[in-house]
Amino acid sequence: MSDASAHALEHHEPVTSTGIPNKKVLMWAFLGSDCMFFGTLISTHLIYRKISATVGGNFLDIRDVFDIELTSFSTFILLASSLFMALGVSAIHKGNLKSMRWMLFGTIIFGAIFLACQVYEFTHFIHAPGNELTLSTYRGEPHVFGSTFYVLTGTHGTHVAIGVFWLIGWLAYSFTGKMSVAHALDIEICGLYWHFVDIVWIIIFPVIYLMEYAL
Amino acid sequence: MATESIKYLAPDSENKAKTQVFPRPGQHTTGLVDWLTTIDHKKIGLMYGMTALFFLIVGGLEALLIRSQLWDHNMDVLTNRQYNQMFTMHGTTMVFLVIMPLSAAFFNFIMPLQIGARDVAFPRMNALSLWCFVGGGLILNLSWFFTGGSPAIGWFGYAPLTDTRFAEVIGDMGPDFWIFSLQILGVASLLASFNFITTIINMRAPGMTMMRLPVFTWMTLIVSFLIILAFPAITIALVELMFDRTYGTNFYDFLEGGKPHLWQHLFWIFGHPEVYILILPAMGIVSEVIPVFSRKPLFGYGLVIFSGAIIGFMGFAVWSHHMFTTGMGVVATSAFAMLTMLIAIPTGVKIFNWIGTMWGGRIRFDTPMLFALGFITMFMIGGFTGIMHSSVPIDAQHQDSYFVVAHFHYVLIGGALFGLFCGFYFWLPKMTGRMLNEKLGKFVFTLMFLGFNLTFFPMHYLGMIGQPRRTHTYNEGHGFETWNQIATIGAFILGVGIVIGIYQFVTAFFNKKLKPAGKNPWDARTLEWALSSPVKEYNFARTPIIKARDQAWENNYGPRENHAEKEPLDDHGVHMPDRSWWPLVTALGLFGLAMGMLFHRTIDPSGELVRDYTVPILAGSVAIIGMIMWALEGPGGYHLFPKENDE
Numbered sequence: 045m046s047d048a049s050a051h052a053l054e055h056h057e058p059v060t061s062t063g064i065p066n067k068k069v070l071m072w073a074f075l076g077s078d079c080m081f082f083g084t085l086i087s088t089h090l091i092y093r094k095i096s097a098t099v100g101g102n103f104l105d106i107r108d109v110f111d112i113e114l115t116s117f118s119t120f121i122l123l124a125s126s127l128f129m130a131l132g133v134s135a136i137h138k139g140n141l142k143s144m145r146w147m148l149f150g151t152i153i154f155g156a157i158f159l160a161c162q163v164y165e166f167t168h169f170i171h172a173p174g175n176e177l178t179l180s181t182y183r184g185e186p187h188v189f190g191s192t193f194y195v196l197t198g199t200h201g202t203h204v205a206i207g208v209f210w211l212i213g214w215l216a217y218s219f220t221g222k223m224s225v226a227h228a229l230d231i232e233i234c235g236l237y238w239h240f241v242d243i244v245w246i247i248i249f250p251v252i253y254l255m256e257y258a259l
Numbered sequence: 260m261a262t263e264s265i266k267y268l269a270p271d272s273e274n275k276a277k278t279q280v281f282p283r284p285g286q287h288t289t290g291l292v293d294w295l296t297t298i299d300h301k302k303i304g305l306m307y308g309m310t311a312l313f314f315l316i317v318g319g320l321e322a323l324l325i326r327s328q329l330w331d332h333n334m335d336v337l338t339n340r341q342y343n344q345m346f347t348m349h350g351t352t353m354v355f356l357v358i359m360p361l362s363a364a365f366f367n368f369i370m371p372l373q374i375g376a377r378d379v380a381f382p383r384m385n386a387l388s389l390w391c392f393v394g395g396g397l398i399l400n401l402s403w404f405f406t407g408g409s410p411a412i413g414w415f416g417y418a419p420l421t422d423t424r425f426a427e428v429i430g431d432m433g434p435d436f437w438i439f440s441l442q443i444l445g446v447a448s449l450l451a452s453f454n455f456i457t458t459i460i461n462m463r464a465p466g467m468t469m470m471r472l473p474v475f476t477w478m479t480l481i482v483s484f485l486i487i488l489a490f491p492a493i494t495i496a497l498v499e500l501m502f503d504r505t506y507g508t509n510f511y512d513f514l515e516g517g518k519p520h521l522w523q524h525l526f527w528i529f530g531h532p533e534v535y536i537l538i539l540p541a542m543g544i545v546s547e548v549i550p551v552f553s554r555k556p557l558f559g560y561g562l563v564i565f566s567g568a569i570i571g572f573m574g575f576a577v578w579s580h581h582m583f584t585t586g587m588g589v590v591a592t593s594a595f596a597m598l599t600m601l602i603a604i605p606t607g608v609k610i611f612n613w614i615g616t617m618w619g620g621r622i623r624f625d626t627p628m629l630f631a632l633g634f635i636t637m638f639m640i641g642g643f644t645g646i647m648h649s650s651v652p653i654d655a656q657h658q659d660s661y662f663v664v665a666h667f668h669y670v671l672i673g674g675a676l677f678g679l680f681c682g683f684y685f686w687l688p689k690m691t692g693r694m695l696n697e698k699l700g701k702f703v704f705t706l707m708f709l710g711f712n713l714t715f716f717p718m719h720y721l722g723m724i725g726q727p728r729r730t731h732t733y734n735e736g737h738g739f740e741t742w743n744q745i746a747t748i749g750a751f752i753l754g755v756g757i758v759i760g761i762y763q764f765v766t767a768f769f770n771k772k773l774k775p776a777g778k779n780p781w782d783a784r785t786l787e788w789a790l791s792s793p794v795k796e797y798n799f800a801r802t803p804i805i806k807a808r809d810q811a812w813e814n815n816y817g818p819r820e821n822h823a824e825k826e827p828l829d830d831h832g833v834h835m836p837d838r839s840w841w842p843l844v845t846a847l848g849l850f851g852l853a854m855g856m857l858f859h860r861t862i863d864p865s866g867e868l869v870r871d872y873t874v875p876i877l878a879g880s881v882a883i884i885g886m887i888m889w890a891l892e893g894p895g896g897y898h899l900f901p902k903e904n905d906e
Contacts, residue, residue, distance in 0.1 A: 186516055
């Protein structure tokens with residue numbers, strides 16, 4: 045960074061009352077709000093889970109539909125992506141642009157693998173022979189499980205997709221030559237979002253998937 | 260950030276970023292372009308206020324139609340469906356397009372001045388909030404012109420009224436318009452709240468500790484937290500409803516396993532905090548006005564704030580008192596009844612604090628004070644009937660009767676609207692630089708106070724003798740006529756009062772005959788009154804260093820060590836961020852996305868449902884491009900050079 049820009053930073057970077065940058069406070073407030081979004085969706089799913097266990101006189105065993113090996117794999121991938129993200133944030137803090145690019149690239153790829161698994165999972169469930177789970181039916185009978193399941197996991201998937209596009213944006217920006225250690229804050233905020241989306245999945249996976257095998 | 264920061268130092272001519280599609284409006288922009296691209300919190304606040312006052316007239320006309328229909332038994336002013344549409348639109352308009360944005364207008368205009376900030380933390384995001392609000396209001400009112408007309412489902416949109424199979428009109432689009440407008444309005448409220456939270460936490464002037472913040476700023480902070488925690492519930496409930504109506508899911512479809520009851524829970528988990536979102540700003544305004552006109556500091560400052568926080572916190576734990584008659588069971592009902600009774604305590608504490616402030620003060624009865632006193636008395640009546648409803652057996656009797664209508668209008672007009680009008684009469688001199696006509700103000704107050712009580716007091720009695728709400732007419736022989744006629748006459752008086760009030764507010768900006776206000780016409784207490792009226796573009800020429808609570812008062816009357824100091828003039832001048840087109844473009848994209856989703860379905864000649872996502876995708880792309888260009892253009896900026904003694 046040149047002296048001029050260092051001077052600019054020193055002079056114009058707003059001094060905040062708490063010492064925490066504005067953008068970071070904004071992201072924390074958003075994540076607090078986002079908790080309530082997912083809280084509402086997860087509650088909806090759990091409320092309906094027991095009430096509507098039977099379809100057309102048959103007990104619905106969602107284990108016939110779920111592919112727990114695949115979901116466990118994609119869960120592992122998503123959790124692993126958080127490591128890349130954390131290393132990426134650390135790299136830009138140290139001014140290591142090259143390392144940051146690789147780490148963001150890794151995060152993007154792992155996020156994309158997770159999304160691909162979800163797309164595969166959704167199409168697989170909708171067409172599962174004899175066990176078709178659509179938005180409104182199970183085995184051709186009206187049912188709520190598909191509604192709550194697809195809307196909840198779909199909302200999470202949308203969050204991951206937004207994260208992936210956001211990271212692609214920064215990866216592209218890093219090749220314009222304008223990126224410096226001063227952008228560490230922006231990448232860190234990206235990271236906050238990414239880790240949050242990960243943590244939400246840590247709740248969704250046991251509550252939506254694993255619980256069906258335990259209870 | 261570094262690149263953006265470098266731009267600050269560049270002179271204006273070199274400041275045009277290369278990533279621009281159309282030129283960014285510069286420092287000297289005026290006229291329409293200025294208003295469309297402004298990111299100044301004061302102008303945004305004014306636009307919020309003026310748009311909300313317009314919707315106040317729209318929602319008021321809907322109310323007057325309702326009152327005309329109820330003038331006598333078996334009237335035909337409105338059909339039953341039109342009546343349902345009127346009360347749906349009236350409720351939705353007044354909650355989301357009038358009271359909330361009027362509060363937002365004061366948050367925007369006043370809060371940064373009270374904490375010594377030059378703007379909110381994210382000025383362009385603030386503009387996006389405004390344009391989303393305008394777009395959402397537009398979508399709601401466009402519903403009149405399409406299949407089925409406006410929604411006829413109540414502002415609460417209870418399932419299964421929203422179920423497509425039970426629509427009175429085939430292909431009724433009213434509920435869809437309602438869903439999408441509320442989603443866009445939700446975006447506006449959420450963005451604004453993130454912005455206000457960041458601003459209050461992070462942009463306070465040196466020395467402005469949290470316990471020196473003016474009470475109105477504190478209420479802004481609490482309301483913002485309520486919004487970001489309560490709106491997600493309605494957003495998700497609306498997403499689920501949108502899926503039900505558009506893609507056939509079964510969330511609220513009781514024929515296919517869904518539970519309409521769930522909608523009520525999700526709606527009121529949002530809906531009850533929403534009640535406090537509507538009333539706490541008015542409480543903040545009144546907490547500013549009463550000390551000024553009693554010439555005493557606010558009695559129990561800490562307690563007033565703490566009560567506000569407790570009300571906000573407990574507001575999340577009482578939602579089911581809207582559902583006592585749905586059969587939730589004894590335990591749930593008792594728990595919610597008890598918590599509802601408890602929430603009366605912090606509310607009562609506030610009222611006693613306001614009375615304690617006036618006690619022994621030298622009270623002046625100027626118009627803002629009259630509205631503040633009107634607020635306390637009317638809000639208390641609404642509060643008392645509210646405590647009555649916390650008792651489950653009494654609630655079972657009052658449910659769906661006019662008694663409830665009386666209750667919440669006492670809280671929302673006698674409370675919130677009186678508080679907001681109080682804010683206008685108090686702060687307009689600061690906004691326009693001119694004093695309002697006191698006589699006309701007192702006349703408006705008299706009309707509103709009389710009209711309001713004539714309209715809503717009889718409704719207590721009407722409810723007790725059995726008139727049901729949301730019913731478009733009544734038969735002869737119940738004895739409802741007389742009191743309904745009194746209520747209708749009252750409503751027209753109230754309407755005239757409000758219209759004269761709005762006329763007074765709007766003309767205050769243009770009427771040169773009004774006498775100039777000067778810096779501090781009321782001898783008021785908080786920081787915004789230390790600035791010139793109207794406030795300069797840059798708010799504070801020199802950042803103040805705060806030494807005490809009620810800083811403007813301390814500057815005039817306090818000991819020398821409590822006088823505010825000022826940071827030295829910066830030889831780089833005051834940095835002002837540039838105007839921007841992108842918030843407007845992004846909001847237009849979101850507006851188009853909502854409209855596109857509303858009309859993406861058509862039935863082809865063979866009766867097949869055809870989905871065409873071209874418009875939503877195009878409009879969504881506009882929104883995304885808007886956001887990317889927004890990020891790339893950066894804050895930009897120019898510098899102003901106020902003189903040493905400018906304020």
